[in-house]
Amino acid sequence: MTGEGRARFERIYALLRSRICLLDYPPGVRLREEDLAKEFETSRTPIRRVLARLEDEGYLRSVHGVGTIVTDIDIASLEQVYRLRVELSELIGKLSPVTPDEEAADLFGAMRARCEALAKSPNQRAFAQLNMDFFHLLMTLTENEPLQEFSERLYYQTTRIWLKTAAGLDGYEDTLASEIDFFLREVSDIATAVACGALETVGQIRRAHVAMSFARLKARARGDALPEDS
Amino acid sequence: MTGEGRARFERIYALLRSRICLLDYPPGVRLREEDLAKEFETSRTPIRRVLARLEDEGYLRSVHGVGTIVTDIDIASLEQVYRLRVELSELIGKLSPVTPDEEAADLFGAMRARCEALAKSPNQRAFAQLNMDFFHLLMTLTENEPLQEFSERLYYQTTRIWLKTAAGLDGYEDTLASEIDFFLREVSDIATAVACGALETVGQIRRAHVAMSFARLKARARGDALPEDS
């Protein structure tokens, strides 16, 4: 695959994955090749190429005669994904970290500003988008491509389930506000560390926050009360 | 994809990947969809499904009008892959390690025996196969599926390049014998650790050997003399 076709492939792939992970296509939904072909003004063939990749990566499952279904994930599998994600998070600061220049520091500062604005008017979708943007910014701190690729896979898999779980809760508005608060602290701490050029510290902060995020997710799944904000 | 078609897909995928990684298809070789379709007695369509996955995983690159070419990899990229592989190796003992039963210990013992036999009559292809079998046996020690999947990707990518580099050297017979010797030690140490149920130790031994293996590879690429066997 090369040239123009390649570009179209990447575009459709990124868009569909984004829809899956932002729950525009929630787990269980059936995607129809024909509909997608019509939307992207092409035939079924290039669409099938994209769906095949999304299936290989675990976002979809095609069943002959039925349809192409957005996968769900059980809590046990999710735990495995999260545990690996925790370990990989720290490697950002260990494997080929880049020395952040002033421009990079500014980008992290801008991220903090966006986060503060969000905290004032919480919104789930905006939070999801900001979270995703922050992830991609973090990934620019390492030049290790396999690490980038794997981190991305784990991130998208966990995030969509995180969103699904969060959305299904009673009083999820409080939860959302609370999560945005935790996230603001993370972004803030990491922005500071980046400004100092302390990449290893960035990895450790990230690791801690990913781990805590999953701990809160499990706690809520069990119906526990959240520890008070100190 | 489901049922019979799925099984065929997996079979062809595993076989082609094996051919790529054992250098039956060395880097640069052009695969023709038509030929593969004939060999597996099917049309181009299912073959293209397999090639697409192999391309997504980095083993192949399809170029419109030219062919589907087995990728090569530069030493810089290989270093990135190896460094991540070193880190993931240790996780076998940390993320959902299984408690090995007597049968598992026996399997590792059998692996050691095969390795000792190989040391007496070195053979590159047999070594590659044994190495691959040992890898898969190691993977049974964790139940973390994402870790299994990523480790597998990194293993296959590094192994084929390792083989390519090793095969191209002057006096590679000595190198081969030496590498088999190192490998025998690794298998032996790990078999012992498994027998003790010391999974964390298994991960540490593995990590050390993966790291040393890459160090030797780089040293040979620079044309250094190998340190003497003590």
Added chain:
DNA sequence: TAGGATTTGTGCGTATGTATT
């Protein structure tokens, strides 16, 4: 430079499998 040979990419009709009535 032009044209023919070759190979992958695309489009679409048909086969096959599933679910529902």
Added chain:
DNA sequence: TAATACATACGCACAAATCCT
């Protein structure tokens, strides 16, 4: 249980791109 509707899997023909003479 059988028939019908419908979606993916497959195979083939043709378009598009590249290479070589």
